[in-house]
Amino acid sequence: MTEPVYLPLSPDSQPPYAAPAYGSTHKRAPLQPLVAAAPTVERAGPVFLPSQFPAEIDMSREGGRDAMGQRIIVAGRVTDDAGRPVADAMIELWQANAAGRYHHERDAHDAPLDPNFRGAGRVFTDGDGRYRFTSIKPGAYPWRNHPNAWRPNHIHFSLFGASWGARLVTQMYFPGDPLLAIDPIFQSIPDPAARARLISAFDLELTQPEWALGFRFDIVLRGLHATPLEGAR
Amino acid sequence: MAGVTSSQTIGPFWHMLSDPAHADLTRLGATGPRLELAGTMRDGDGAPLTDACIEIWQATPAASPLFNGWGRCATDGHGGYRFVTLAPDAAAPYFAVAIFARGLLRPLWTRVYFADIGDALLAALAPARRATLLAQRTEAGWRWDIRLQGDGETVFLDL
Numbered sequence: 001m002t003e004p005v006y007l008p009l010s011p012d013s014q015p016p017y018a019a020p021a022y023g024s025t026h027k028r029a030p031l032q033p034l035v036a037a038a039p040t041v042e043r044a045g046p047v048f049l050p051s052q053f054p055a056e057i058d059m060s061r062e063g064g065r066d067a068m069g070q071r072i073i074v075a076g077r078v079t080d081d082a083g084r085p086v087a088d089a090m091i092e093l094w095q096a097n098a099a100g101r102y103h104h105e106r107d108a109h110d111a112p113l114d115p116n117f118r119g120a121g122r123v124f125t126d127g128d129g130r131y132r133f134t135s136i137k138p139g140a141y142p143w144r145n146h147p148n149a150w151r152p153n154h155i156h157f158s159l160f161g162a163s164w165g166a167r168l169v170t171q172m173y174f175p176g177d178p179l180l181a182i183d184p185i186f187q188s189i190p191d192p193a194a195r196a197r198l199i200s201a202f203d204l205e206l207t208q209p210e211w212a213l214g215f216r217f218d219i220v221l222r223g224l225h226a227t228p229l230e231g232a233r
Numbered sequence: 234m235a236g237v238t239s240s241q242t243i244g245p246f247w248h249m250l251s252d253p254a255h256a257d258l259t260r261l262g263a264t265g266p267r268l269e270l271a272g273t274m275r276d277g278d279g280a281p282l283t284d285a286c287i288e289i290w291q292a293t294p295a296a297s298p299l300f301n302g303w304g305r306c307a308t309d310g311h312g313g314y315r316f317v318t319l320a321p322d323a324a325a326p327y328f329a330v331a332i333f334a335r336g337l338l339r340p341l342w343t344r345v346y347f348a349d350i351g352d353a354l355l356a357a358l359a360p361a362r363r364a365t366l367l368a369q370r371t372e373a374g375w376r377w378d379i380r381l382q383g384d385g386e387t388v389f390l391d392l
Binding site: 005009010013014015016017019022023024025026027029030031032033034036037038039040041042044045046047048052066079081082083092093100102103104106107118120122125130156158164165167168169170171184186189191193194195197198218219220221222 | 235236237238239240241242243244245246247248249250261276277278280282284288290291292296298299301302303325327328329331333334335336337338339340341342344352353354357358362381382383386387388389391392
């Protein structure tokens with residue numbers, strides 16, 4: 001009997017540590033090859049109780065007042081790489097406001113803060129892996145990676161799945177954003193199809209009349225898989 | 234088989250989701266032998282990382298409503314981090330670790346051990362590399378420094 005393992009990641013589906021066009025990787029990417037390790041404690045993972053990590057499903061309001069910007073609903077489904085739903089996954093969210101400014105002391109971008117927008121949320125998937133939250137569309141903002149560099153509109157996602165090795169931090173992008181083609185972070189993913197999966201889809205079914213645009217964003221986490229017995233056919 | 238969603242950097246502003254209390258895994262009242270783990274995270278130039286996120290997951294002691302085995306700490310202005318938690322069981326004296334930061338397009342996976350137990354991972358490493366996964370006992374608790382790149386580079390894992 002062998003222990004369950006993660007399937008190898010498709011190499012082109014994940015960005016490299018060292019990405020020449022993204023300057024911050026230059027001194028932070030390890031030089032030594034990764035060491036293959038059979039997961040042990042990583043096959044289990046923390047359980048987050050909503051009583052201790054309360055859900056915040058509406059980032060579009062603060063203190064009962066509406067934030068400025070285009071109101072959006074984001075929804076999707078979290079599954080593993082065998083298509084199994086990931087239930088009770090905790091998803092943490094953070095983003096810039098409509099003007100492209102984070103509610104963060106180190107963000108020095110000369111764009112207005114919005115007193116009615118903080119930009120941090122937390123949701124849990126249901127038994128079928130589905131999640132949903134409300135926010136406003138984040139603005140693009142400049143960064144100093146290269147001259148005239150601007151990040152595309154994006155929402156940061158942090159996910160805790162069924163095991164530690166399923167942990168994922170990523171960014172959701174918006175369809176039709178002209179900055180995607182020139183963004184070193186997005187473009188660091190070698191496989192164009194994998195890149196495309198980080199772009200949410202406008203969804204008229206999810207869109208609420210007279211209220212908010214809907215965007216769909218599905219996420220796939222690593223899952224544990226039983227390995228066949230040696231010599232089994 | 235569906236392709237696993239691509240990782241992207243946590244960026245410099247991830248603190249918006251964080252809470253300094255998450256570095257104290259005993260905050261909910263869990264009792265038992267305590268363990269303090271602290272260290273400094275440095276880059277390829279030896280410069281401290283002042284905007285990084287380090288998370289630990291420990292499978293023991295068993296989770297309860299007072300202890301879920303997970304902690305998160307932001308590195309400070311000197312690259313330092315510090316966790317207060319319960320000591321893991323002697324049979325498996327190590328934590329799983331994930332590091333996220335601006336400039337890391339995907340997480341760095343590693344482990345921190347509190348004894349050289351000669352398990353499959355440690356046994357396969359040359360002594361100098363193995364040492365990068367072993368925390369050192371000090372008067373103040375356990376110390377484990379992390380080097381992302383270069384001299385004394387920490388062993389990072391492919392799970």
